[in-house]
Amino acid sequence: MNFKINKAVLNNAIKKVSGAINPNTPVPALTGMHLAANQDGLTITGSDSDLSIRTFVPSDETEGVEIIEEGSIILPAKELAGIAQKMPKDLIAFATTDETQMQISSGKSKFTLNGADGNEYPKLPTVEGDSYPIKGQVLQELVEKTAYATSKTETRPVLTGANLFYQQGSIGMVATDSHRLSKVVGDEQVEGDISPVTIPEKTLQKLPKLIGDAETVHVKQTESQIVFQTEKAQVFSRLLDGNYPQTDRLIPAEHKTRLTTNRKDFLSAMERSTVLADKDQKVVTLEITDENSGIFETIELSHNNGEVGQSKEDIIVDETEGEELKISFNAQYMIDALKRIDDEKVVIEFNGAMRPFIIKPENKTHFVQLILPVRVY
Template sequence: MKILIQRQNLVQAIQNVQKAVSGKTTIPVLTGIKIVASKEGLSLTATDLEIGIETRVPTHIEEDQIVNVIEEGAIVLSARYLSDIVRKLPSQQVEIEVKQNYLTIIRGGKSEYNLHGLDHEEFPRLPQVIGNQVFSIQSDILKDMIRQTSFAVSTEEIRPVLTGVMFSLKKGTLKFIATDSHRLATRESVVEAPEDLEIHNVILPGKSLNELARLLADDSSLVDLVVADNQVLVQMDKTQFYTRLIDGQYPDISRIIPSNFKTGLTVKTKELQGAVERASLIAKEHENNLVRLNIKGGGIEISSNSPDVGKVSESIEDVSITGDDLLIAFNSKFMLDALRVIDSEELLIEFTGSMSPFLVKIPDNPSCLHLILPVRIY
């Protein structure tokens, strides 16, 4: 194998696939990136057996030649060393040549590195995801859906299904749900899908989705999702992302979302976020990061009290309140996680009582919903 490639394009391709390189493994080939050179250009692949990423660098982008494949072939090179070397090379063009016994020469400017490679035949093949459950969604919307839900997955392995985000598709509406049993986040969006296509109980690992989000473009380009029995394939412009699914039945969350409310609170998102952040400075982690919200007399008070540290209170008067007065306590981390992903100037919080779950919503926009369980204070 022998190629010439524009350095910046190679750097970008390495960064894309490097997210799937296995950090802790006893299988040496999984610490590497497989590079395949063909007449179409270059493809780079990495996998940790849970996720797999393959990205392509075409020979030409518009009129510019990006890759010149002098001799076709394949090699697996250490992801760590390949990334560091290519980023530091002084020239805009990189030459990669594979000799006998997988010895690989990387040249750029006056620098020349000799790296020991591995046989590409030892590298695991990415699964062939074939399925008729296919739909399309804008890249930036999918990225937002991940951002607004994946933070709520469980970090405990006791219930594996809760470490993932469950998605379903019905009548062209895609819904993401995540919960760790203390809080819940949901997000919906209309997608391009056959009218009769229905998908239920597909659980994507939260870690996989966070890696996917880093790959997704912040634009309206379409991304295809292909759902198979135990895999999902996400097809982007020049990159394919594979992830295994979590096996199991996701809990039915419809029963825990209240439909009747005694108190409603409309408040500026940033103002509430700032007040909770300031109160959380006093709240202690081993005491559930406890912050109190007191709705009384047409205003609200945010407070926190720690016997060892001190106390803090802050009032917010620019609010709209309906229903009964209320005193409720919650985990400030859970509330802040929700507030930070709400893209709205105002939010609506609906309460059914001091010991019942409460909902955080965007007024007049049902596509995004957060539920948080309160903390008992008496």
């Protein structure tokens, strides 16, 4: 195996693949990166067996890779990454001395790195069947707007991922940790008969960077595996077992109180309200009072941490309608939700002090977030 590669191209590929590697894996081969060179180019793979990432550097690009001899090898991931980063010149030459040892040189610097035979690397899962295309930008949005709401505890394992579903010709995604929920439907018509699957949070975390600015992502899925493919990267992920709960019936269709406010100002106020809060208990109280016979100009947000002090804030609202309300909730959940909205204005719809309430962008219907209130004694 023998090739020459541009330093920046190599570092870029290594960075992508690194995300899948767990240095503490019990499978020794998986602590390394798999490099395979053939006449088409160089393929680099990293995997923790649940998640595998494969990048491809074509040999025909000017600033890419020049393959001199085909072959494959496993090299220690951390060391390979360190060497690639610190090499003195823009061109790095790789040449095996035998099946398990690589010489890497650049300028007057030369490394000999001990690895393992490329054939010892575990096979990636094969995912059969047709793929469907989805816009890179749409997939980005689905992931970024829902992944945060996945459960961080293993009580119900299926909730630690986000559910990808197909609804009225569009792909959507929903996540909930049973205290809050986020659901978004992509604004793109996708053809096919796509079964709902639940994608682990770790995969969601890595996906946006791997998709990058790819225009189209080709998705292929079975009952246990999903593959996301762009021109330069392939992401293989295990899926989560179990039936994802029916979330649509959790989202209330009606409301008793409704307010529209500036997203940024409301977010700042929420962030201020957590300054005096304990780390684990950021409960705030929002009070909407009918001072001017139905026309509210401000609502009040307060937090009381007896020992340290209190905060109080008047929130300027654009519009409110409906009943008076005093409701308490976790401020961090509201902060997380507001951060996922791009619009200038947000709408919040309540159904009384003890019922879940929803947050959504003012002018869009495809994105809805839900928060369960907290009982305060």
